[in-house]
Amino acid sequence: MKLIRLAPSKRLLKWVATLCVIGLVLPIVIYFNGLGQFSGLPMALALVAIALVGYDLIISRHAPQVAVKREVPNNLSVHMPQNVSIAMANRGYRNLNLQCSEIVPEHWHCSNNFHRCHLEPGQIAEFEYQVTPSRRGPSQISATEIKVESRLGFWDFVYWIEHVSEHKVFPNFTAISDLAGLHGSVNLTQAGLKKFNKRGSGMDFLQLRDYREGESIKQIDWRATSRFNKLISREYQEEKNQHVIIMLDSGRRMHVQDDDLSYFDHALNSLIMLSYTALKNGDNLSLQSFGSESRWLSHVRGAQNVSKVMQHFYDLYPQKIASDYLSAAQELLVKQPKRALILLVSCLRDEDFDDLLKAVELLKGKHLVAVISIEEPIYKQIDDHSVETFEDAIVYASAHKIKKSIDRNVQRLKREGVICINAPASHLTPNVLNTYLSIKKAGLL
Secondary structure (H helix, E strand, O other): OOOHHHHHHHHHHHHHHHHHHHHHHHHHHHOOOOHHHHHHHHHHHHHHHHHHHHHHHHHHOOOOEEEEEOOOOEEEEEEOOOOEEEEEOOOOOOOOOEEEEOOOOOOEEEEEOEEEEEEEOOOEEEEEEEEEEEEEEEEEEEEEEEEEEOOOOEEEEEEEEEEEEEEEOOOOOOHOOOOOOOOOOOOOOOOEEEEEEEOOOOOOEEEEEEEHHHHOOHHHHHHHOOOOOOEEEEEEEOOOOOOOEEEEEOOOOHHHHHHEEEHHHHHHHHHHHHHHHHHHHHOOEEEEEEEEOOOEEEEEEOOHHHHHHHHHHOOOOOOOOOOHHHHHHHHHHHHHHOEEEEEEEEEEHHHHHHHHHHHHHOOOOOOEEEEEEOOOOOEEEEEEHOOOHHHHHHHHHHHHHHHHHHHHHHHHHOOOOOOOEEEEEHHHHHHHHHHHHHHHHHHOO
């Protein structure tokens, strides 16, 4: 416990104000009433007050024996309120009037973080307040600050009790687990794919079952049909143990923020959902970040291990540096030479496509490549805005030209055999998931 501040209390300030009034009024009363024998009374009152205040300071100078215990989950979710409980115990021999507050990170929103109590010796007081982290990554509550009233109430001693608790703030899982809109299937033709029917040779055999009206005759198992004397069909399931690789851009393009979350946060939320889906389907998963920092997480298996994905990337933030798509592709080929589905998530601009095309051409020699680009809403906003001035016309024409160029480059990627989706950040999760599910359904991997 460390004393960080000593300040006069409200009681002392009231006393000082009262003595000042007495010191001004009393001499006048004494003078006009001829009470000269009481002329020293104001000075005597001042000396008594100074003695009391000094005595209070001396007898209260020792730090109080206060123990603090904090209870808060180690793992928190961003933008999700969480209760924190504090227990304070008086281990000393005198009564304490105190106020306490917690030193929380500046990017945490905090409510009711100010408590008053009276503690008798051996008494314990419990408080609760609420925190809402607004940023992912490691955080800590560093200390508890208490203000203790002196014995006579003339001074406030402010102490710092260092009490560090470490916490990890993860993405908001309740927000990204909303599966509304994920039940459909992405249009493979619009995404630049030829649609294939489900083939028996490309799928894993699951079981034999009774034939259902409307099923293809090719699914009938004639040997089992002759044995059971009724139509028996073969049932297949999507192939498992396939490899899915996510390439996540953490460069300056993903630093853009249109709402409460940056493009990178939107992408990370979507990819956590994709990771869970792919692992639940029995596929292997690897993730690579590139741009601000290169991180590699390889061969994750089983839906229960989605926590590894969150642990590995929860504290990664984009930086204002250019991402090198080609170097990232070369690095990936060294780590993963066998065929896999590669989902590259970024926010593409017109000037990025030449570098991206080289990286994609390198990757699709061995892998099935899908590019998911976050579409910036500024182009639609400008397109919807009325053109009234010459400056408006210039802005409209420029935005229209850039948007057309991006659309041409997307079509160029599709002609190269690359799956390409351009979607707003708010629709990123359904597009990423439906792309993966559609590829699995079509048996392309």
